[in-house]
Amino acid sequence: MGDKSNVAPVRTEPADGAIAQFFVDLNADVQSQTSLPPQYHSALRAGFAGYSPNPRWNQAKLKAWRLGRQWRDELAEGKRVVVGAVLFSRDEWETLNTATKLPDAPTIQSGGSEPGGVWRSLLGWSRKKLALG
Secondary structure: OOOOOOOOOOOOOOOOOOOOOEEEEOOOOOEEEEOOOHHHHHHHHHHHHOOOOOOOOOHHHHHHHHHHHHHHHHHHHOOEEEEOOEEEEHHHHHHHHHHHOOOOOOOOOOOOOOOOHHHHHHHHHHHHHHHHO
8 A cells, every 4th residue: 555654734724824715616607715614615505506504514514504695695685796707795896996996897787677688688789799790
């Protein structure tokens, strides 16, 4: 069998004592930065996706699930915003935006009360672009 005595353990905290930060994929289109260790990322994703909690989870995973659910609710209420596939709190984004002069967070206007208004406007835009090109 191989000798594993020379393998260094994985260090999860930076050497300067700061809290380690990880990027977690909340779904296919959204990422967020968190200090939660990787073993709790699945519970965080489940909460963000709207799944119910697993009754076998320990308190730490349940806390991560609640955080994911909170982020989902805040995104729906407009307290969080997704910019460039990264989830930010609105206050954090406004601070970063004013400090670095980044473009405003994109907003999608609803197409009115008709069903599929947003998709129709996007399809109309793509057809116009194809006709011009």
